[in-house]
Amino acid sequence: MIVFNKIAELQNALFEERKAGHSVGLVPTMGALHEGHASLVRRSVAENDVTVVSVFVNPTQFNDKNDLKNYPRTLDADCDLLDECGAKYVLAPSVEEMYPTPDTRHFEFPPVSTVMEGAHRPGHFNGVCQVVSRLFYIVKPDRAYFGEKDWQQIAVIKAMVRHLGIDVEIVECEIVRDSDGLARSSRNTLLSQEERAIAPNIFKALKNSLSFAKSHSVKETHDQVVNEINSIEGLDVEYFSIVDGNTLLDINDWNDTEHIVGCITVYCGKTPIRLIDHIKYK
Numbered sequence: 001m002i003v004f005n006k007i008a009e010l011q012n013a014l015f016e017e018r019k020a021g022h023s024v025g026l027v028p029t030m031g032a033l034h035e036g037h038a039s040l041v042r043r044s045v046a047e048n049d050v051t052v053v054s055v056f057v058n059p060t061q062f063n064d065k066n067d068l069k070n071y072p073r074t075l076d077a078d079c080d081l082l083d084e085c086g087a088k089y090v091l092a093p094s095v096e097e098m099y100p101t102p103d104t105r106h107f108e109f110p111p112v113s114t115v116m117e118g119a120h121r122p123g124h125f126n127g128v129c130q131v132v133s134r135l136f137y138i139v140k141p142d143r144a145y146f147g148e149k150d151w152q153q154i155a156v157i158k159a160m161v162r163h164l165g166i167d168v169e170i171v172e173c174e175i176v177r178d179s180d181g182l183a184r185s186s187r188n189t190l191l192s193q194e195e196r197a198i199a200p201n202i203f204k205a206l207k208n209s210l211s212f213a214k215s216h217s218v219k220e221t222h223d224q225v226v227n228e229i230n231s232i233e234g235l236d237v238e239y240f241s242i243v244d245g246n247t248l249l250d251i252n253d254w255n256d257t258e259h260i261v262g263c264i265t266v267y268c269g270k271t272p273i274r275l276i277d278h279i280k281y282k
């Protein structure tokens, strides 16, 4: 495995790969890698001749300076894991390398980019689109792999790819959970022992709501999930939205549409750590 800090050096290596007719898979990450990322990399390795993993904490997608400052950075451990998973190239650029000049492009794809995370983290998806589109231009992957944990992010990236006409297959990979149900996330490493102990109640409440929803309205199910989570000291729901899985707009009735997803963001603990998760009702 080769780790590049310079974009041009990775591009030279990829030029040779393409000349040899090799397909290229890309796994964009912000590092602090865990089993969720490893599953994306393993899938890319299985489906492409060459896998590139980017490790870059993208400043333009953080709307909170402290969140950016505290984001875990563990490049050495990340590279050990990536090597084990069979990645061939890692791109770990500096901010100046990734953004030689400020990225002034503005991406908005309403409603998918403006609801939920889009409304609560202004500018977040704009930054995600800036960095992911740059990575697509740099690597020119045949396929790019994203985890379903960031379910709304995938919808936004698909909208961006359609808008820019980029020729890349977006591969959605299943969420990876710890044995107690907590969705794997780089932010989990920031949880204290007590916070880690209460965090699985988020998915527990979502799972409980699957059977509750069978005999209750959308509003009752919404309120049940919020109350169940908020009743646990240290957990505080920022929002829970039950939405049409395609438009991401709120639904009022279970018969409104064929694909329904409940998306939640919860503050955990004193710091607090912001955790997201979702559940598919149908």
Ligand code: PAF
Pocket (backbone or CB within 6 Å): 028, 029, 030, 056, 058, 061, 128, 131, 132, 150, 153
């Ligand atoms: O999901 C993430 O880790 C980030 O949003 C991504 C896609 C790597 C862009 O920085």
